[in-house]
Amino acid sequence: MKLNRSEKQNQLSILPSVDELLKSSQGNEWLSNYPRTIVLQSIRDVLSAKRKSILDGLIPDITIETLNREIKDKILKLSSYSLVPVINATGIVIHTNLGRATLPEKILKNILAIGRGYSNLEYDLETGKRGKRHIHTKRLLKQITGAEDAFIVNNNAAAVLLCLKTIAEGKEVIVSRSELVEIGGSFRVPDVMAASNAILKEVGTTNKTHLFDYKNAINKNTGLILKVHQSNYKIIGFTDDVKIEDLVSLGKKHRIPVMFDLGSGCLLDLKPYGIYSEPSVQEIIKTGVGIISFSGDKLLGGPQGGIIVGKQKYIEKIQKNPMARALRIDKLTIAAFEAIFMEYLDREKAKKEIPVLNMLFQTPGEIRSRARRIATLLQKTVKNTNIEVIKDTSKAGGGSLPEAEFPTFAVSLKPEGISVNDLEARLRRSSPPVISRIKGHSLLLDARTVRKEDIPPLVKAVSISLFQQ
Ligand SMILES: *Cc1c(COP(=O)(O)O)cnc(C)c1O
Numbered sequence: 001m002k003l004n005r006s007e008k009q010n011q012l013s014i015l016p017s018v019d020e021l022l023k024s025s026q027g028n029e030w031l032s033n034y035p036r037t038i039v040l041q042s043i044r045d046v047l048s049a050k051r052k053s054i055l056d057g058l059i060p061d062i063t064i065e066t067l068n069r070e071i072k073d074k075i076l077k078l079s080s081y082s083l084v085p086v087i088n089a090t091g092i093v094i095h096t097n098l099g100r101a102t103l104p105e106k107i108l109k110n111i112l113a114i115g116r117g118y119s120n121l122e123y124d125l126e127t128g129k130r131g132k133r134h135i136h137t138k139r140l141l142k143q144i145t146g147a148e149d150a151f152i153v154n155n156n157a158a159a160v161l162l163c164l165k166t167i168a169e170g171k172e173v174i175v176s177r178s179e180l181v182e183i184g185g186s187f188r189v190p191d192v193m194a195a196s197n198a199i200l201k202e203v204g205t206t207n208k209t210h211l212f213d214y215k216n217a218i219n220k221n222t223g224l225i226l227k228v229h230q231s232n233y234k235i236i237g238f239t240d241d242v243k244i245e246d247l248v249s250l251g252k253k254h255r256i257p258v259m260f261d262l263g264s265g266c267l268l269d270l271k272p273y274g275i276y277s278e279p280s281v282q283e284i285i286k287t288g289v290g291i292i293s294f295s296g297d298k299l300l301g302g303p304q305g306g307i308i309v310g311k312q313k314y315i316e317k318i319q320k321n322p323m324a325r326a327l328r329i330d331k332l333t334i335a336a337f338e339a340i341f342m343e344y345l346d347r348e349k350a351k352k353e354i355p356v357l358n359m360l361f362q363t364p365g366e367i368r369s370r371a372r373r374i375a376t377l378l379q380k381t382v383k384n385t386n387i388e389v390i391k392d393t394s395k396a397g398g399g400s401l402p403e404a405e406f407p408t409f410a411v412s413l414k415p416e417g418i419s420v421n422d423l424e425a426r427l428r429r430s431s432p433p434v435i436s437r438i439k440g441h442s443l444l445l446d447a448r449t450v451r452k453e454d455i456p457p458l459v460k461a462v463s464i465s466l467f468q469q
Helices: 005-014 018-023 025-033 036-055 064-078 105-116 135-145 156-168 189-195 211-217 244-254 281-286 312-320 322-326 331-344 347-353 355-361 364-381 420-428 452-467
Strands: 149-153 172-176 199-203 222-228 258-263 291-295 306-310 385-394 406-415 437-439 442-446
Touching (some): 018 025, 018 036, 025 036, 025 064, 036 064, 135 306, 135 331, 149 156, 149 331, 156 189, 156 258, 156 306, 156 312, 156 322, 172 189, 189 199, 258 281, 291 312, 306 312, 312 322, 331 347, 364 385, 364 406, 364 452, 385 442, 406 420, 420 437, 420 442, 420 452
Parallel strands (some): 172 199, 172 222, 222 258, 258 291
Antiparallel strands (some): 149 306, 291 306, 406 442
8 A cells, every 4th residue: 555645644744753752751761871863863764764654655663662672772772882802713813803813811911901901102211202102012022023123104014114114116126927926905015015116027837936036126226125924825736936035145145135024923832732824033134134123913913014024124114104194093002012022021821811812722522512502592482493403614714724624512503593694794784793703504603712701692592683583
C-alpha cells in the first residue's frame, strides 16, 4: 500500500517537531546526559528519515515510543568513540588493520606517567638549559643494537623517506628489482624514492640479482645502495640475491653509503625458534652497514615509530635535515620506546613480557588450552552449533616473517540456521567487536591472539550473535 498526496500531508503533520521532542520529558533527560549538539543531531536525523519515507509513500512507524527509541539509539551511537578495542581472533599477531603491536603493561604505565604531567622532554636537568628529545631513546638503542648512533621518526616509511632525502637527494639509488616492494598499499619503494627526489636505479631481474649488477650500475652520480627486506612476500625457486655483507664491501670500495630497510627489525635472535630468514638488527649492524631502518610496532612489539640506527656521520646529517622536525615523535611515543628498550636489556625477560613475542612464540599447548577453554564455555551456552577445537596455522602478519607458519589451535564453529558469513558480520558488529577468520564452511576463532582476559567477552559476543537467529 502506498500513500496518496493528502495522506502524506496527514502523516507529516502528525510527526512531532524537533522543538517538541527537545522539550518533552525524554528530551530533558537526554539533554542532561548528553551534549546538546548530539541530541539535536539525533532528533533531526531520525525525523528527516521518517519524513523521507513518508514522502516516498511509505508508512513508517512514528509512534512516540518508536521515535524515542530510535533517537536514543542514535544518541548512543553518536556519543561513543569511533576507535574502540576489538578482540583479535584472527591469529595474526602483527595485524596492521587491528593496530599491530599490543603494548606491555610497563609501557602503558610509563605513557600514563609522562602524559599526565610535565617531563624533561627537552630540558637538561643537569644544566637547567634546553635539552634534546632524542637523547631519551638514544642510549638504550645504541646499547641494544651496537650501533654508533640512533634516531627515531614517525614510522618506518618516514625513516626511509628521510634517509633517502638526506643521503641521496638528486642522486641515484641502486635497488634490486626483486626488492621494489609494496607494503600495505601505501608504502611502495619507487613512490617513496620519487617523494624524496632520489633517482631510482633498478638493477637485476625479479628473481635474480648479482653483485656485478650493482657494480655495473655505479657511476659518478650514485648516492646510495639500498637493500629492502621483501617483508610480505617471498620469491622462491631459481633465485639469487646479494648478501648485505657483499654490498657493504662494494660500498666501501666505491665510497658509497649502504642502507638496509629491514622492515620488521627484530632485536632478538630467532634461530632458536627455527627462524633463519630474519637476521637481528645486531647482526646486520656487525656487517658495517651505514644505515638500517625498521618499524617500532612490528616484531619489536612497541609503539608506531621508524627507528634509524647506524654510523654517526649519517645519523647526524639525517637528524639535521629540516624534514626531521616534521616527522618527529611525540613524548608519549618516546616514553613507550624508552620503556620497551629497557625490557630488551634482558632478552629472556623480553620474550615473556612483550606481547608480540609472547604471542608468536607461545607453545602450541598453551594455545590449545585457551582454545579448549573457549570451546567448553561456548558448548555450555550455545545450541545448534557444532563446536570443536582444531589444529591450524597462523601467520605473523605485518609483513613480518612471511614464510614462517606458526602451528595454532582454533575453535571452529559450524552454526545451523545462519551462514558463517552472517556470523562473521554479527561478531564484527558486536560489543566489543570480534574479528574472526572463515575457513571453508567454518568460522574460526584462533586462540593465538585471544588473551585470557578476552575470553569472557568473546564467549558472550558469540553467544549473543548465535541467539539472534
Ligand atoms: C612495514 C615496512 C615498511 C613501512 O613501515 P611503517 O612503520 O609501517 O611505516 C617499510 N619497509 C618495509 C620493508 C616494511 O616491511
